[in-house]
Amino acid sequence: MFEQRTLRVWGYSLGGGFVAFVVWIGGAWLIWGPGAQGLGHDGRIVATTLAAVASMACLAASARFAFLQMDEFYQQASRVAWYWGGIVGLLVSVPIAIFIQFGGLTLLAPHVSAIHVTPHLTPEEGRARVAIFRMGYLLPVLAEGIGFTVVAAWWRLTKR
Amino acid sequence: MKNRLKVLRAERDWSQADLAERLEVSRQSVNAIETGKYDPSLPLAFKIARLFGQPIEAIFREGE
Numbered sequence: 001m002f003e004q005r006t007l008r009v010w011g012y013s014l015g016g017g018f019v020a021f022v023v024w025i026g027g028a029w030l031i032w033g034p035g036a037q038g039l040g041h042d043g044r045i046v047a048t049t050l051a052a053v054a055s056m057a058c059l060a061a062s063a064r065f066a067f068l069q070m071d072e073f074y075q076q077a078s079r080v081a082w083y084w085g086g087i088v089g090l091l092v093s094v095p096i097a098i099f100i101q102f103g104g105l106t107l108l109a110p111h112v113s114a115i116h117v118t119p120h121l122t123p124e125e126g127r128a129r130v131a132i133f134r135m136g137y138l139l140p141v142l143a144e145g146i147g148f149t150v151v152a153a154w155w156r157l158t159k160r
Numbered sequence: 161m162k163n164r165l166k167v168l169r170a171e172r173d174w175s176q177a178d179l180a181e182r183l184e185v186s187r188q189s190v191n192a193i194e195t196g197k198y199d200p201s202l203p204l205a206f207k208i209a210r211l212f213g214q215p216i217e218a219i220f221r222e223g224e
Contacts, residue, residue, distance in 0.1 A: 003186055072201050073189035 008069040016062015020055040027051025090141065097137045101130055162223040166194045168212045183207055 031039065031047045039047060067075060099105075121129075169179050176194070180187040183204065192198035200208065209216045 005186055071185040071189050072204060073192055073198055
């Protein structure tokens with residue numbers, strides 16, 4: 001029913017995702033669980049971040065292996081999908097992020113707006129939450145832009 | 161780009177899956193090449209030419 005190649009691609013993708021999840025969850029349990037009292041709060045933050053790095057390294061490795069299993073047709077499909085899908089997804093997300101940032105969710109669901117959930121929210125706290133949301137949105141966007149720039153530069157340098 | 165892949169395959173009574181296995185690509189790749197929706201890379205085009213024992217120009221030609 002499915003070609004061996006397709007099964008290998010799915011195997012690497014799902015297997016890598018599972019391993020990454022285990023690394024992340026296992027790391028979090030070790031770091032924040034009952035047996036890790038001596039690490040201190042700052043140490044736990046660093047250790048949790050390192051666990052996330054290890055988890056992402058697993059995902060990166062599985063993505064590479066999965067990509068190498070594809071034939072050229074599906075590799076090209078993957079490149080096109082990431083390029084245009086990434087760009088369109090980013091463009092669509094901008095007005096959504098702006099809508100949320102300016103309180104648009106209160107228009108959609110006034111009965112569950114932040115003002116009603118946290119009635120004692122001061123304007124300063126509200127601004128701080130907007131700033132956190134903005135940072136949370138911009139971080140992956142900037143990371144994607146930096147990644148694109150780095151890989152594009154690498155491509156040009158290696159093709160001279 | 162137009163090609164004679166389907167004709168050459170039919171002459172040998174191969175299915176798309178058979179050809180895909182010989183070229184070490186997916187069946188979908190073979191289908192996409194035959195229908196002109198995907199142009200193979202040079203290495204794959206050379207592989208196809210070697211498999212059918214014909215020059216590349218005899219299998220592939222420019223066209224809409």
